[in-house]
Amino acid sequence: MTRTAATRKGPAVATRLAAFAAALLLSACGGRQAADSTTKPPSDPFGLPDTTAAAAGPVPKVTWALYRQVKSLDPATAFDYPENTVIATLCDSLLRQQPDGSLAPGLASAYSYPTPTALQLTLRPDARFWDGSPVTAADVVFSLNRHLDPETGSFYGANLERISGISASGDTVTISLSKPDYWLAGELSAMPGVVVQERYARAKGRDFGTAAGGTMCSGPYKLAGWEPGAAVRVAARPDYWDAALRPLAQEIAFRGVSDAATLTTGLTTGEIDGSWITDTSNLAQLRRNPSINVHLGPSMETQYFIPANLTGVLGDVRVRRALSLAFDRRTYISATYGGDAFVPRMATNPGTWGFAKPAFRAAWDAAPELSQDLEQAKKLISEAGATGKPLVIGTSTGLATVATQANAWLQAANAIGLKASLHNVSPENYINFFTDPGARAAVDAFSTTTYGDYADPAALANTFIAPNGSQNYSGYQNHAILTILENARAEADPARRAQLDIDADKLIMRDLPWIPLAHPPSVLALNRKLTGVPTSFVYMQAPWLAKLGAAAG
Secondary structure (H helix, E strand, C coil): CECCCCCCCCHHHHHHHHHHHHHHHHHCCCCCCCCCCCCCCCCCCCCCCCECCCCCECEEEEEEEECCCCCCCCHHHCCCHHHHHHHHHHCCECEEECCCCCEEECCEEEEEEEECCEEEEEECCCCECCCCCECCHHHHHHHHHHHHCHHHCCCCHHHHCCEEEEEEECCEEEEEECCCCCCHHHHCCCHHHECCCHHHHHHHHHHCCCCCCCCCCCCCEEEEEEECCCEEEEEECCCCCCHHHCCCEEEEEEEECCCHHHHHHHHHHCCCCEEECCCCCCHHHHHHCCCEEEEEECCCCEEEEEECCCCCHHHCHHHHHHHHHHCCHHHHHHHHHCCCCECCCCCCCHHHCCCCHHHHHHHHHHCCCCCCCHHHHHHHHHHCCCCCCEEEEEECCCCHHHHHHHHHHHHHHHHCCCEEEEEECCCCHHHHHHHCHHHHCCCCEEEEEEECCCCCHHHHHHHHHCCCCCCCCCCCCCHHHHHHHHHHHCCCCHHHHHHHHHHHHHHHHHHCCCEEEEECCEEEEEECCEECCECCHHHHCCCCCCCCEECCC
């Protein structure tokens, strides 16, 4: 579920949460099978490659599967896998995420903070929209202001809440800030930083970003057709301004395929050439297929057990710690992820380390793994006076992974003296735990898989730590953690900012406002005849398909 820093709760956010919850449900419809014996699962999160081998040549046409059909091509309302995957192919952002999570120039050839409260961007002179017109500073100002305009209904407006003004002079754009904000560069490498053509967007009005109105961007592919219910088709731009990313695949059709069995059949027959896998129930079958390569790469996703409120038994940190100690993550990862996930030592996935990697790695190595200790868990429950107290876990028997998880928590909680029970809802209504306080009032906890939009642990952590965080469902407050994150946001030096992230993580792991279950990798299924794409989570924000082409031999 895509989440970004300090988004406020409201109608747009509720819609966003509901839509991603639907994605979670689809990915939960089947448990992950055990890895095929011929495939060695990763032993740690640091040996995963972030890209596939370079392509040897072009290909005429590719069919790419998404877990559902695309609903919008407006970056202001894009927040989920299908939309991000396609927009990242069609459009450019001001800064560009690299496969390793670092930031590089995009439409802006350079950026700097001349003062702590101003971010200055210098635009490339050679970038062109699909119609051949230049990308101008006015287009940048318009695109950023769309997120700040409540009429747009952007999912990212609150991420840019410290912007107090945007001005343009020649090829320079200056963003004035009410407070220092060194997270802003990361935001500008994601959907908030995507630049659309002002003239086109104004002409299309409310149809902009829809199948009726289309879009106008500057990326390596241009929109060639959009058949709702069938496919979004894109065509290569041989004159793309970035010569290093001129496309090798001439045409790409993005199709929605929601059923894992149908996806597996399509990949097996060659009707589908590739897909980022969200439902891995058929992963073992894909691995055994000689025509398919399954690639694991760095991810920014983490799976969590979330307190729905802190008025019940989970309001006591000793109970949250006891539950974490009671859970057997290794068995869970083996059963649910086929071994292809990592036991957390920190609250966010190592794929979120887009800078200061040695510092984060040292912190990871020094942190204890979240291992099972039933005796210590029972002791904490006793100390908290929680023996026999109720714990209601939200679940849905119609969602295999959710149900498996809930049953595991049920057993763990009862094993340490709590009186746990399940609150079962339909697959459709599981969404309500993310969007409806009334639904959350019926449970003490539920599960999610979520991520930030750029590679900084704070991009995700702030969403459940900040009082107005989009995922702070329980009303959690911790002034110490919040202060550290605020200091990180205001810190210009990446090394010091990383240390503040690490300091915040230590407190998060001690207080467990959310209980991390597993850090999964990104999973890519690709026809063996193709290669060249990254394997990391960068596919959600950057032009990842540009280098897809024919494999050697």
